[in-house]
Amino acid sequence: MKAFYRNMTAATMIAFVLLPFLVLIMWSFSTRWFYPQLYPAQWGLRAWQYVFGIAGSQIISGLIQSMLVALVTAMISVLIGVPAGRALGLYNFKGKDTISIILTLPVIVPPLCVAMGLHLWFLKLGLTETFGGVVLVHLTFCLPYSVFVMWGVFSNYNPDYEDQARSLGATSWKLITRVMLPLTLPGIMVAGLFSFLLSWSQYLSTLIIGGGRVTTLPILLFALMGSGDRPVAAAVSIVFVAPAFLALLFSAGYLGGRSITGVR
Amino acid sequence: MGELLMKNLTIRYGGAEVVSEFDLAVHDAEIVSLLGPSGAGKTTVLKAVAGLIRPQKGEIIIDGQSVQHLPPEKRNAVMVFQKSLLFPFMNVAQNIGFGLRMQGRHGREIRRQIDRILELTELTGLGQRKVHELSGGQQQRVSLARALVLKPAILLLDEPLSNLDANLRQQMRELIQDIQVETRITTLFVTHDQVEALMISHRVGLLLDGRLRQVGEPRELFYRPVDPDVARFFGGCNFIQGHVKNGMFRSEYGNAPAPAINGNGHLLTATIRPEDILITPESKYDLQGQVQKTNFEGSATRIWVQCKDTRFVILTSETGIFPGQKVGLHLPPDKIRIFPGGPESGEMI
Numbered sequence: 057m058k059a060f061y062r063n064m065t066a067a068t069m070i071a072f073v074l075l076p077f078l079v080l081i082m083w084s085f086s087t088r089w090f091y092p093q094l095y096p097a098q099w100g101l102r103a104w105q106y107v108f109g110i111a112g113s114q115i116i117s118g119l120i121q122s123m124l125v126a127l128v129t130a131m132i133s134v135l136i137g138v139p140a141g142r143a144l145g146l147y148n149f150k151g152k153d154t155i156s157i158i159l160t161l162p163v164i165v166p167p168l169c170v171a172m173g174l175h176l177w178f179l180k181l182g183l184t185e186t187f188g189g190v191v192l193v194h195l196t197f198c199l200p201y202s203v204f205v206m207w208g209v210f211s212n213y214n215p216d217y218e219d220q221a222r223s224l225g226a227t228s229w230k231l232i233t234r235v236m237l238p239l240t241l242p243g244i245m246v247a248g249l250f251s252f253l254l255s256w257s258q259y260l261s262t263l264i265i266g267g268g269r270v271t272t273l274p275i276l277l278f279a280l281m282g283s284g285d286r287p288v289a290a291a292v293s294i295v296f297v298a299p300a301f302l303a304l305l306f307s308a309g310y311l312g313g314r315s316i317t318g319v320r
Numbered sequence: 321m322g323e324l325l326m327k328n329l330t331i332r333y334g335g336a337e338v339v340s341e342f343d344l345a346v347h348d349a350e351i352v353s354l355l356g357p358s359g360a361g362k363t364t365v366l367k368a369v370a371g372l373i374r375p376q377k378g379e380i381i382i383d384g385q386s387v388q389h390l391p392p393e394k395r396n397a398v399m400v401f402q403k404s405l406l407f408p409f410m411n412v413a414q415n416i417g418f419g420l421r422m423q424g425r426h427g428r429e430i431r432r433q434i435d436r437i438l439e440l441t442e443l444t445g446l447g448q449r450k451v452h453e454l455s456g457g458q459q460q461r462v463s464l465a466r467a468l469v470l471k472p473a474i475l476l477l478d479e480p481l482s483n484l485d486a487n488l489r490q491q492m493r494e495l496i497q498d499i500q501v502e503t504r505i506t507t508l509f510v511t512h513d514q515v516e517a518l519m520i521s522h523r524v525g526l527l528l529d530g531r532l533r534q535v536g537e538p539r540e541l542f543y544r545p546v547d548p549d550v551a552r553f554f555g556g557c558n559f560i561q562g563h564v565k566n567g568m569f570r571s572e573y574g575n576a577p578a579p580a581i582n583g584n585g586h587l588l589t590a591t592i593r594p595e596d597i598l599i600t601p602e603s604k605y606d607l608q609g610q611v612q613k614t615n616f617e618g619s620a621t622r623i624w625v626q627c628k629d630t631r632f633v634i635l636t637s638e639t640g641i642f643p644g645q646k647v648g649l650h651l652p653p654d655k656i657r658i659f660p661g662g663p664e665s666g667e668m669i
Contacts, residue, residue, distance in 0.1 A: 222372065
């Protein structure tokens with residue numbers, strides 16, 4: 057029975073994750089591929105030559121832009137998520153339910169509405185078409201996740217560890233760096249990764265707030281797709297997915313139930 | 321050197337008074353147990369000494385210095401919790417070295433101290449183990465070692481043995497005793513287990529409902545409780561009433577000399593321990609009763625005997641006694657303990 061489930065998992069993985077990738081890779085290496093054919097009629101490196109040649113500098117700057125936005129967003133998201141999650145997970149106070157509803161709002165309300173609404177405000181505040189504005193709008197989508205993850209981590213967190221550490225001579229600062237952070241590190245990694253990936257894949261909000269000036273990779277990707285050149289779009293898609301995929305592999309050890317429940 | 325003085329401590333938790341007017345001194349190299357049922361406020365006192373809770377009133381003095389305005393890390397009093405609370409991201413040696421590193425010490429110096437403490441707590445060779453690879457008893461010993469390595473003036477132990485099984489607990493008690501004798505560390509030990517408290521400590525303080533009811537050597541609390549509550553906590557369950565006349569306590573169950581009590585004519589309560597009552601199936605004694613129930617408990621049998629208006633509980637090694645039987649009872653005068661205060665109404669067992 058166990059083997060059956062394992063095979064099921066493997067089959068699902070292949071069908072829904074690897075197969076689309078396979079098609080993408082095939083597209084990127086094809087030069088001629090028309091409808092009824094199962095394989096490309098002609099293979100070639102044209103798309104990749106384009107990506108690394110003519111469009112190379114554009115794509116690299118998009119990659120850097122995306123990376124910067126996603127890293128800064130993830131960092132701020134964690135910096136706010138950890139104390140917020142700690143407050144929500146460890147202490148009881150008035151308005152806790154209200155906060156959880158407000159936190160879920162950006163997730164429930166369609167992103168388009170959120171981005172459009174914020175656009176008006178950002179216009180007034182002069183935040184449109186700026187790096188900071190894009191980071192801020194990404195944060196509205198990332199923060200709920202990181203706060204909820206850290207909330208979960210801290211509801212399973214035993215504050216006695218901190219009392220013990222204080223009694224053993226730890227000062228407040230060392231309490232945070234030597235006890236709290238290591239104990240919640242798996243959760244922090246998950247919160248950071250969530251935020252990074254969410255920010256990395258934002259298109260609509262970047263387009264609306266960034267106004268085409270903050271050209272992250274998805275913005276470039278959509279522009280290239282619009283031109284109708286499928287092999288090039290496929291190649292750019294792979295370039296787009298690769299860093300996120302690497303980030304996922306890198307933090308694979310931290311994922312899973314252990315990280316959400318925290319270390320006991 | 322370690323002297324701990326707690327003066328008139330009052331601690332409230334969300335409006336409720338958990339500890340009231342608590343006075344206790346722990347002398348240098350002494351091990352004092354704070355004994356009491358769960359919820360009596362024992363841990364609260366310990367946390368107040370450690371600096372994790374701020375008392376509303378009173379003073380805590382360690383080695384002549386008032387410490388209630390000092391943060392925990394400056395108090396020279398280290399607490400060991402009920403759960404071992406070992407940091408899971410560190411190995412055994414790193415856990416033990418935590419406090420030393422917090423003091424900013426590093427390298428070979430602390431490694432030597434860790435090795436020495438590993439030996440003292442019988443953990444030699446386990447320094448590189450991961451925490452989750454240890455048994456419960458080993459974890460608790462690491463937790464103890466982590467505190468001992470700091471050589472604090474006061475060691476505060478909060479029921480460190482209560483999560484262990486009976487055999488292991490006995491071993492650990494002996495280990496703590498041995499370590500205490502060797503290091504002469506002043507220790508305040510909190511427990512709800514009377515056997516543990518009586519066995520391990522030089523003196524015992526009994527805490528009931530946030531108030532310290534009696535402090536003294538183990539034998540003193542056990543044999544000379546100051547009031548029925550204390551007696552009851554130590555398993556006393558036979559209470560009789562009588563009058564004192566001319567230095568003699570007289571009741572319908574037995575008499576006892578009471579030279580120190582001068583409440584002439586007043587109704588007083590006295591107690592006798594279940595194992596002190598003599599019981600015999602023959603009609604040897606004046607006091608007669610009928611056995612209601614017997615419970616075999618191994619080395620002793622617990623017998624409930626109805627005698628006049630009182631039901632006595634007797635612990636005896638006698639085995640030939642069965643329910644329904646008529647027995648003779650004798651309450652040896654020297655074993656009857658008379659409470660100096662007034663009688664306790666309505667609480668006769």
